Amino acid sequence: MKKVLVADPIHPDGIKMLRDAGFEIVEEPDISYEELKEKIKEFNVLIVRSRTKVTREIIEVAEKLSIIARAGVGLDNIDVKAAQEKNITVVNAPEAPTHSVAELVIGLMIAASRGISRGDAALKEGKWIKKELLGKELNGKILGIIGFGRIGQEIAKLALAFNMKVLAYDVIEKLAKKAEELGVEFVGTTREALNKLLKESDVITLHVPLLPATRHMIGKEELSMMKKNALLINTSRGGIIDEEALYEALRQGKIAAAALDVFENEPPNGISLKLAQLPNVVATPHIGASTEEAQRRAATIIAQKIINHFSSKEEQYSN
Ligand code: NAD
Numbered sequence: 001m002k003k004v005l006v007a008d009p010i011h012p013d014g015i016k017m018l019r020d021a022g023f024e025i026v027e028e029p030d031i032s033y034e035e036l037k038e039k040i041k042e043f044n045v046l047i048v049r050s051r052t053k054v055t056r057e058i059i060e061v062a063e064k065l066s067i068i069a070r071a072g073v074g075l076d077n078i079d080v081k082a083a084q085e086k087n088i089t090v091v092n093a094p095e096a097p098t099h100s101v102a103e104l105v106i107g108l109m110i111a112a113s114r115g116i117s118r119g120d121a122a123l124k125e126g127k128w129i130k131k132e133l134l135g136k137e138l139n140g141k142i143l144g145i146i147g148f149g150r151i152g153q154e155i156a157k158l159a160l161a162f163n164m165k166v167l168a169y170d171v172i173e174k175l176a177k178k179a180e181e182l183g184v185e186f187v188g189t190t191r192e193a194l195n196k197l198l199k200e201s202d203v204i205t206l207h208v209p210l211l212p213a214t215r216h217m218i219g220k221e222e223l224s225m226m227k228k229n230a231l232l233i234n235t236s237r238g239g240i241i242d243e244e245a246l247y248e249a250l251r252q253g254k255i256a257a258a259a260l261d262v263f264e265n266e267p268p269n270g271i272s273l274k275l276a277q278l279p280n281v282v283a284t285p286h287i288g289a290s291t292e293e294a295q296r297r298a299a300t301i302i303a304q305k306i307i308n309h310f311s312s313k314e315e316q317y318s319n
Pocket of ligand 1: 214
């Protein structure tokens, strides 16, 4: 019987799938690094979320480990290279939070356009600030999506239902066809295409991964191209935006507002915190994937990948 160590809490539906498939499960959601180093020797499968760090040191002592599964998107907490060197498979569930993040973006768009959090905070203090909260509709506005992958495409579908005109920019040329099918204008893959999107959009939303090429891809120059009434939304990764430049742009009224779910430092401190505290910023604590449905999906997707991993191995050996 294959032994699974669940080192971070995951949705019970994933655990049930593995138990039903005959795996032995040990749940240690608060396990310390030292305990993990000691216990990992007996396990064939390790399941983590973001808390547990699966370092080279852990991987080197994991004698029986065959697969590491991250019940979530990024693999930043797993030394994938060290795992590959030992022929250990690494899987994750990048598709799990797509709807959750897309819906949060729509929520942030409306919250920022209508002053929902300011109105709510004031009312809780007994203040009626109706006159300060003259908002804007989404209807008829231009939405620019930077990064037209899973989340970007899902947002496009939702925004079209609000009667927004949608522009999309990505580095993958073949996404132009997908855009056309959805009724989205694909501006292109070049720097000029990005500039067009930055200049024309009323709302700009970022959905690229954090890579050397995307780090600070929105800085002083890009912010200066945006409309004065622009709303910038970031639910991808904090490092995509130069936070110092955004802070200045918002303070000087070069763009109207921002809605941020992610920060360079989390929980935010320094410039990230100053940014979150601006009155024209709506800030949330990295809750893009924090829904019941996304968590369940992440757990069941990796459970299925673990089951498939061993069944394909059995097939390999029986052939
Ligand atoms: P995805 O891989 O499906 O899409 C990313 C897209 O970005 C791809 O189409 C890719 O071609 C494009 N891209 C890469 N480099 C680019 C560049 N330099 N310029 C323009 N486009 C570029 O990923 P996804 O599932 O849509 O997720 C997007 C990002 O959202 C993730 O990388 C992750 O960082 C973030 N995310 C955040 C949360 C949250 O809790 N806030 C949850 C899930 C994902």
